Amino acid sequence: MQVSKSFRNIILIELLMPVTLLVFGIYHGLMQVIYRSGLIHASAMAKIDYYQGLTLHGVINAVVLTTFFAVAFGHATIIYYLKKEPNKLLSRISMWLMIIGTLMAAAAMFSGQASVLYTFYPPLRATPFFYLGAALLIIGSWFAFFAWVKVYRQWRKENPRVKTPLAVLGTIINFTVWFVCTLAVAYEVLVMLLPWSIGFVKTINVPLARMLFWFFGHALVYFWLLPSYIMFYTMLPKIAGGKLYSDNAGRLALFLFLILSVPVGVHHQFSEPVFERSTKLFQSILTYGVAIPSFVTAFTIAASLEYAGRKRGAKGLLGWTKKLPYWDKNNFLFAYLICGLILFIFGGATGIVNASYSLNNIVHNTDWMPGHFHMTVAGPVFLAILGMSIYLLSKLSGKEIRYKNFVTIVPYLWLIGILLFSTGLMWGGLLGEPRRTNLGMTYTNPENSLYNPEWVPTTMLTLVGGIIMTVSAVLYFWAFFATIFSKKSFEPHLDFPTAEVIHEERELPILNNFRPWLVLMVIVILVAYIPALTDTFKFNGPDAPPYNIDNPMPVDLNKF
Numbered sequence: 354m355q356v357s358k359s360f361r362n363i364i365l366i367e368l369l370m371p372v373t374l375l376v377f378g379i380y381h382g383l384m385q386v387i388y389r390s391g392l393i394h395a396s397a398m399a400k401i402d403y404y405q406g407l408t409l410h411g412v413i414n415a416v417v418l419t420t421f422f423a424v425a426f427g428h429a430t431i432i433y434y435l436k437k438e439p440n441k442l443l444s445r446i447s448m449w450l451m452i453i454g455t456l457m458a459a460a461a462m463f464s465g466q467a468s469v470l471y472t473f474y475p476p477l478r479a480t481p482f483f484y485l486g487a488a489l490l491i492i493g494s495w496f497a498f499f500a501w502v503k504v505y506r507q508w509r510k511e512n513p514r515v516k517t518p519l520a521v522l523g524t525i526i527n528f529t530v531w532f533v534c535t536l537a538v539a540y541e542v543l544v545m546l547l548p549w550s551i552g553f554v555k556t557i558n559v560p561l562a563r564m565l566f567w568f569f570g571h572a573l574v575y576f577w578l579l580p581s582y583i584m585f586y587t588m589l590p591k592i593a594g595g596k597l598y599s600d601n602a603g604r605l606a607l608f609l610f611l612i613l614s615v616p617v618g619v620h621h622q623f624s625e626p627v628f629e630r631s632t633k634l635f636q637s638i639l640t641y642g643v644a645i646p647s648f649v650t651a652f653t654i655a656a657s658l659e660y661a662g663r664k665r666g667a668k669g670l671l672g673w674t675k676k677l678p679y680w681d682k683n684n685f686l687f688a689y690l691i692c693g694l695i696l697f698i699f700g701g702a703t704g705i706v707n708a709s710y711s712l713n714n715i716v717h718n719t720d721w722m723p724g725h726f727h728m729t730v731a732g733p734v735f736l737a738i739l740g741m742s743i744y745l746l747s748k749l750s751g752k753e754i755r756y757k758n759f760v761t762i763v764p765y766l767w768l769i770g771i772l773l774f775s776t777g778l779m780w781g782g783l784l785g786e787p788r789r790t791n792l793g794m795t796y797t798n799p800e801n802s803l804y805n806p807e808w809v810p811t812t813m814l815t816l817v818g819g820i821i822m823t824v825s826a827v828l829y830f831w832a833f834f835a836t837i838f839s840k841k842s843f844e845p846h847l848d849f850p851t852a853e854v855i856h857e858e859r860e861l862p863i864l865n866n867f868r869p870w871l872v873l874m875v876i877v878i879l880v881a882y883i884p885a886l887t888d889t890f891k892f893n894g895p896d897a898p899p900y901n902i903d904n905p906m907p908v909d910l911n912k913f
C-alpha cells in the first residue's frame with residue numbers, strides 16, 4: 354500500500370537514528386568482553402571509562418533502539434492493518450521529543466556525566482540532562498500511542514463487527530503496558546531524581562526509587578518483546594510457507610501480557626531486605642504466570658512451523674525442522690525470526706530459573722544474569738529489530754537491499770556468537786563471577802593479588818562469542834548503510850507478509866474486548882504493588898545522599 358511522504362520520513366528517521374547510534378552500542382559491547390577477559394587491564398579506553406561505556410551500551414541498545422523501533426514499527430502496523438494514517442502532528446511531536454531526549458541523554462553519557470548504567474539506580478547520580486533526556490524519550494513515545502488510540506477508535510466505529518487485526522491488538526496492548534509502567538519511572542525521574550540531581554533536595558529514598566524503576570523495568574522487557582511476538586504470530590507462519598495455527602491463542606497470549614507484565618518487578622529485588630517475604634512470594638508466583646503466554650506462543654508457533662514444513666514435503670516427527678527456508682535470501686526475515694526463537698528457548702528457561710526465590714539467591718548479580726538477558730533482549734528482540742528495520746528501510750525508501758548474502762548470514766552468526774557468549778557468562782556466573790565489574794583490573798589479571806584462574810576460561814569463551822557477535826553486527830551495518838546510500842529502484846510502499854489462519858476458530862468476544870482485561874490489569878497491579886509500596890516506606894532507613902560511580906564518598910561531602 355502507499356504511505357504518505359511524511360509518514361515514510363517519520364518511520365525512516367525513527368529507524369535510521371537508533372541504528373546509527375547502535376554502532377556505538379555495539380562497540381561498547383565489544384569493549385566489555387575485552388575488559389572483562391583481561392585482554393586489557395585498564396579502567397578506560399579512548400578516554401571512555403568502563404562504566405561510561407557500559408552505560409552507553411545498555412542505554413543505546415536496550416532503551417533507545419528498542420523504543421524508537423517500537424514506535425516506528427507501531428506506526429507501520431497501524432497504517433498497514435487499519436489502512437489509516439495516525440494524526441501527523443502528534444506523530445511529529447513524538448518523533449522530535451524522542452530525538453531531542455536521546456540527544457540530551459547521549460551528550461550526558463558521552464561527556465562522562467551520566468555513568469549510572471541503564472538502571473540509573475540512586476544513590477548514583479547523573480547530570481539533570483540525562484534524566485530530562487530519558488523523560489523526553491519516554492514522553493515522546495506516548496504521543497505516538499495517543500495518535501494510534503485516536504485512529505483505532507475511529508476505525509472501531511467504522512468497523513464495529515470486524516475483529517481487531519492481531520498486529521494492531523499487539524501494538525495497542527504493548528503501548529498500554531508501556532504507558533502504565535512508564536508512569537512510575539516518569540515519577541521516579543521527574544519528581545525524585547531530577548530535583549535531587551539539580552540539588553533542590555539533598556537526599557533520596559533509595560528503596561522507593563528502585564521499586565518504581567522495577568515497576569517499569571520488568572514491563573519494559575515485554576515492551577521489548579511484543580513487537581517480535583507480533584512478527585512471530587502475524588508474519589512468520591507466512592514467510593515459512595504455512596499458516597498460523599491459532600489466532601485465538603495469539604490474542605490470549607497478548608492479553609495475558611497486558612495483565613501480567615507489570616506486577617512482577619519485585620522479582621528483580623528478591624535480595625533486597627526492604628520487601629516482606631509475602632510481597633516477594635506473590636510476585637514470584639505472578640512471574641511464573643507471565644511465562645504462560647510465552648509457553649502458549651512456543652507451542653502455537655512450533656505448530657505453525659510444523660505445518661509449513663509439512664506443506665514443503667517434510668516427513669517424520671521432526672522432518673519439518675529441516676524443510677524451512679533458512680537460507681532463502683529473498684525471504685531473509687525468516688532467518689532473523691527463527692534464530693531469535695531458538696535463542697529464546699534458552700533465554701526463557703534461564704528466566705524461569707531466576708524466578709525461583711531460592712535459585713535467584715545463587716545467580717543474582719552474577720554473570721548468569723547478562724547470560725540470561727542476552728538470550729532474550731539480544732535474542733528474539735534484537736534480531737527481530739534488525740531484520741524488520743532493514744526490511745522497512747527497503748520498502749519505504751524504494752531501494753533494493755544491498756549485500757543480501759550478508760543480511761542472511763547475520764542472524765546465524767549472531768546466534769552462534771550469543772550461544773558462546775551467554776554460555777561463558779552463565780558458566781562464570783555459577784562460579785560466582787560478578788556482573789558489572791571490570792574483571793581485567795583484578796580477577797582476570799595474573800599480576801593482581803585477587804587473580805582468580807577459574808574465571809579465565811569463562812571470560813575467554815565470552816570474549817570469543819562477543820567477537821563473533823561484533824563481526825555479525827559489522828556485516829549488518831555494512832548492508833544497512835549501503836542500502837541507504839544506494840539508488841531508488843522502485844516505488845516506495847508498505848507491505849507486510851501476513852499469515853492466514855489454518856482453521857477459522859469460534860470468535861470469542863472476550864478476546865476482542867480490551868475492557869475486562871484492563872480492569873483485571875489494574876486490580877492485579879494494585880494487589881501486587883500496594884504492599885510493595887508500603888514496604889518501601891516502612892523499612893527504608895535514612896534517605897541517601899548522591900554518589901558518583903568512581904568514588905565511594907558522597908558527592909559534595911561538605912553539604913552532608
Ligand code: HAS
Nearest residue numbers: 574620644647651655694701704705707708717726729730
Ligand atoms: Fe528476564 C532479569 C525472569 C523473560 C530481560 N530479564 C532480566 C534482566 C533483563 C531481562 C534485561 O525472575 C536483567 C535486568 C537487570 O539489569 O538487572 N525473564 C524472567 C522470566 C521470563 C523472562 C520468568 N527477561 C525476559 C525477556 C526479556 C528479559 C523476554 C527481554 C526481552 N528475568 C527474570 C528474573 C530476573 C530477570 C527473575 C531478575 C533476576 C535478578 O536476580 O536480577 C519469562 O517471560 C520467560 C518465558 C519464556 C519462555 C520461552 C518460550 C520459548 C519460545 C521459543 C519457542 C521456539 C520455537 C522454535 C517455536 C517460556 C517462545 C522451534 C523451531 C525450531 C526449528 C527449533
